[in-house]
Amino acid sequence: MNSSISRNAHPSKTNTLSLGIICVLILVLTMQIWLLTAALNESLDGNNAVKWPAFFASTLLFLAGAALLRYLPDPIRQARKAARHGRDTAGL
Amino acid sequence: MNKIMTPPLPPRSSAEVDFPIERTEAEHVTRREFAKFLCLVSGGMAVGSGWVAVKDKIFPPFTFDGERFVCNVEDVPVGGTHPFRLEGSRIPFILIRLTDGSFRAYEQKCTHLSCAVYYSPDKNKIECPCHHGFFDANDGKVLAGPPPRPLPHLEVALRDGAVFVREPEQKT
Numbered sequence: 001m002n003s004s005i006s007r008n009a010h011p012s013k014t015n016t017l018s019l020g021i022i023c024v025l026i027l028v029l030t031m032q033i034w035l036l037t038a039a040l041n042e043s044l045d046g047n048n049a050v051k052w053p054a055f056f057a058s059t060l061l062f063l064a065g066a067a068l069l070r071y072l073p074d075p076i077r078q079a080r081k082a083a084r085h086g087r088d089t090a091g092l
Numbered sequence: 093m094n095k096i097m098t099p100p101l102p103p104r105s106s107a108e109v110d111f112p113i114e115r116t117e118a119e120h121v122t123r124r125e126f127a128k129f130l131c132l133v134s135g136g137m138a139v140g141s142g143w144v145a146v147k148d149k150i151f152p153p154f155t156f157d158g159e160r161f162v163c164n165v166e167d168v169p170v171g172g173t174h175p176f177r178l179e180g181s182r183i184p185f186i187l188i189r190l191t192d193g194s195f196r197a198y199e200q201k202c203t204h205l206s207c208a209v210y211y212s213p214d215k216n217k218i219e220c221p222c223h224h225g226f227f228d229a230n231d232g233k234v235l236a237g238p239p240p241r242p243l244p245h246l247e248v249a250l251r252d253g254a255v256f257v258r259e260p261e262q263k264t
Contacts, residue, residue: 025130032137051145058141
């Protein structure tokens, strides 16, 4: 379903979608770097209360980022080819 | 006017897609590939956070019971230092005899990037020469520079002219 949506989307929309996903992924990565450095700093200081919540939050962010990849638009050439193939098989 | 029809290109194998002949094509990174790479790094960060969480379980930090002998009091002059290691540990420590005659024992590794620190008796500070981090010689707290944490310390006990160290009380 996601791929059919991205296949039928206008190229300018796919452009926006790609850039939006990349921006969100960079934001996710920035938060993960902050979580990692904060957890490491606290752990080295002997404060162990932070490291497990930081790990769970980081994993959650990674899963969210990985889920976002499903919405990445297909390359336009590939999408056109797939659309043409769909029309052919439907007998149009 | 007849249009010149170019024959369609033969389909390329996945190996040809992954390792194209043209250099420009090989160096080209699509936005899809970049997004996937960002997600891969994000996974690496999650694994790194997991490593921080379980590190102490796999490699427990060095601890010891009771007191350990370091040296005799007269071995360290006022304003002088005595480097030592505890048996079973690879962490370097320094015993400092402050200008008021009291003793302190700190890890010799700077909390910034683990450079060896030294005691400067005229300033009564512990200094890291790598990035000019300064610690208070009385309690190991950071006075200036990039170190993020105080120097880890050991408690010092004097008995019968000898210097002993023991673990500090745990944080609550």
